[in-house]
Amino acid sequence: MEQDRDRGRWQHAVVIGAGFTGLLAARVLARRFARVTLLERDRLAPGTTHRSGLPQGRHPHGLLARGAAVVEELFPGIRAELAGRGAPVFDFGEGFATRLPHAWAPRTAVGIEVQSLDLTALESALRGRVRAEPAVRVRDGFVVEGLQLSADRRRAVAVTGRDRDDPDHTAVRIEADVIVDAAGRASRLPGWLAAAGLPRPEQRRVASPLVYSSRMYELPEDAAPGWLVSFEMTFPPLVRRGGAAVTVGPGHRLVSVIAPAGELPPPRDETALREFAGSLHNPLFAQVMAQGRPVTPVYRCPVGGNRWFRYDRLRRFPDRLLVLGDAFCAYNPVYGQGLTVAALQAELLGRLLARAGEPAGVAARFQRRAARIALFPWLTATAADQGWTTSRPGPLVNWARRFLGRVLLRVPGDPELYTHFARVQNMLASPLVLLRPSLLHRLLRPARSPQGDGPAQ
Incomplete structure (x- = not known):
C-alpha cells in the first residue's frame, strides 16, 4: 500500500x-x-x-497522575467529562488513606491532582x-x-x-x-x-497468587467518609493481605479485599467477607461494608x-x-x-x-x-512481588526490593520524603530522584517509630 x-x-x-x-x-x-x-x-x-x-x-x-495527563492531552476535556459523571478530582496526598506495610502514609497535600474513577466508565x-x-x-x-x-x-x-x-x-x-x-x-x-x-x-x-473479591456499596449521605480512595499495600512475605476502596460516583465505593486465593472467604459468605476485611490493618474497608448497602454481587478474579x-x-x-x-x-x-x-x-x-x-x-x-x-515500573512491581516466590531474584531486582523496603519503612514518619515518593508513585519523577544525597540521607538515617497518621474516618 x-x-x-x-x-x-x-x-x-x-x-x-x-x-x-x-x-x-x-x-x-x-x-x-x-x-x-x-x-x-x-x-x-x-x-x-x-x-x-x-x-x-x-x-x-487507578490512573496515575502522569497517565491522566497523557489521556487529557489526547482527549481534551475528558477529565471534566468524567468528573461530571461523578469521578472526583483531588490532591493525591489529601484524598488517599494509605496503609503501607509498617504504618499509615502521611495525610498531607502533595500538589498532585488525581481522579478516582471506574475503568468501565x-x-x-x-x-x-x-x-x-x-x-x-x-x-x-x-x-x-x-x-x-x-x-x-x-x-x-x-x-x-x-x-x-x-x-x-x-x-x-x-x-x-x-x-x-x-x-x-x-x-x-x-x-x-x-x-x-x-x-x-x-x-x-514474576507470579502473584493474589485474588480480588470486590463489591460495590452505596453509602448514606451522612456516612460519607473523609477520604476518596483507601488502600492497603501487600508486601510479601511481611504483608500477605490488602485491599482497596475507590470512589466511583456520588455515594458509591467499590471495595476490594486482596489475598492469596486460599485465604479469601467464599464470595457468597457476606459475614466471612466482613470478618476478613476487619482482620486487615486498614479498618476503612470494613467500615464501608458495615455502613453501606451492597448494590452488586461479590465478584472474584485473579489479580494476575x-x-x-x-x-x-x-x-x-x-x-x-x-x-x-x-x-x-x-x-x-x-x-x-x-x-x-x-x-x-x-x-x-x-x-x-x-x-x-x-x-x-x-x-x-x-x-x-x-x-x-x-523498565522502572517492572522493577517496582517485581521487587514487591518477589516475596511470593522462593527463587532468588537477579541482583537488580534484589537491590530494588531492598531499596523499596527502606523507602516504605521511612515514608510514614517523613511527609517531605512522602511527597517525593508520591511523585515517583504517580510516574511524575524517576525512582532515581530518591537517590539524591538529601533524600538518600533521610532514607539511611536511623528510623523513628513509623507510626504515621491514622486513617481519616
Whole structure:
C-alpha cells in the first residue's frame, strides 16, 4: 500500500483490542492514517456495561497522575467529562488513606491532582470520543485469529479472523499498513510468530497468587467518609493481605479485599467477607461494608502476575507490527501502573508517527523505546512481588526490593520524603530522584517509630 500523498496521510491501520490501550492507540493513529479499524472480540453495548473481555473491570483501577495527563492531552476535556459523571478530582496526598506495610502514609497535600474513577466508565467515555473520529471504524464482535506476513516474513501485512455471529464462520482478511496488538493479556501474538516460523519472544514472569473479591456499596449521605480512595499495600512475605476502596460516583465505593486465593472467604459468605476485611490493618474497608448497602454481587478474579514479552530484543521481528500495553508488558494491577504505562506508550507512538516519513522502521524504534518506559515500573512491581516466590531474584531486582523496603519503612514518619515518593508513585519523577544525597540521607538515617497518621474516618 502506498501513502495517501494528497492528504499527507497513510492509508490503513488496524488495532487489535478496543480496550483502554487500543482506544488510545486508535486516537494517535487517526492523526496519520486515512482509516483506522479497531477490532474487538466483545460486543460493545452502549453505556457503561461491563464486557466479558475485561474481567478485572469490576475491580478497582487507578490512573496515575502522569497517565491522566497523557489521556487529557489526547482527549481534551475528558477529565471534566468524567468528573461530571461523578469521578472526583483531588490532591493525591489529601484524598488517599494509605496503609503501607509498617504504618499509615502521611495525610498531607502533595500538589498532585488525581481522579478516582471506574475503568468501565473511563473506557466508555474514551470509546465515545474515538467513535466520533471520522477516520476510525470500530468493528466489534470480531475475533482475530491470525497474522499474515509478507513472503519474506519481514513485515506484517494483514490479520485474519471472523465475525462471532457469522454461522458460517467465514474467514475475513483485513490488510493494513500498520498493525497494533493492544489485546492485553489475551494477546496471541507469540503463537502467531511461532506459526510463521519466527522465534517467540523471551518471556519474563514474576507470579502473584493474589485474588480480588470486590463489591460495590452505596453509602448514606451522612456516612460519607473523609477520604476518596483507601488502600492497603501487600508486601510479601511481611504483608500477605490488602485491599482497596475507590470512589466511583456520588455515594458509591467499590471495595476490594486482596489475598492469596486460599485465604479469601467464599464470595457468597457476606459475614466471612466482613470478618476478613476487619482482620486487615486498614479498618476503612470494613467500615464501608458495615455502613453501606451492597448494590452488586461479590465478584472474584485473579489479580494476575507480572509478565513481559521482550519483543524489543527479537532480531527477527516483523516491521509494521507494534505491541502496546499488557500485550507487551503486564504488571500486577495492585500497584496501579498498567494504565499509565499504556498511555505513555501510546504517547510515544504518536511522537514517532509524527516524525516518520513512512511506516517502515517505526515498529523497531517503538519497541525499543517502549521497553524503556516499561523498565522502572517492572522493577517496582517485581521487587514487591518477589516475596511470593522462593527463587532468588537477579541482583537488580534484589537491590530494588531492598531499596523499596527502606523507602516504605521511612515514608510514614517523613511527609517531605512522602511527597517525593508520591511523585515517583504517580510516574511524575524517576525512582532515581530518591537517590539524591538529601533524600538518600533521610532514607539511611536511623528510623523513628513509623507510626504515621491514622486513617481519616
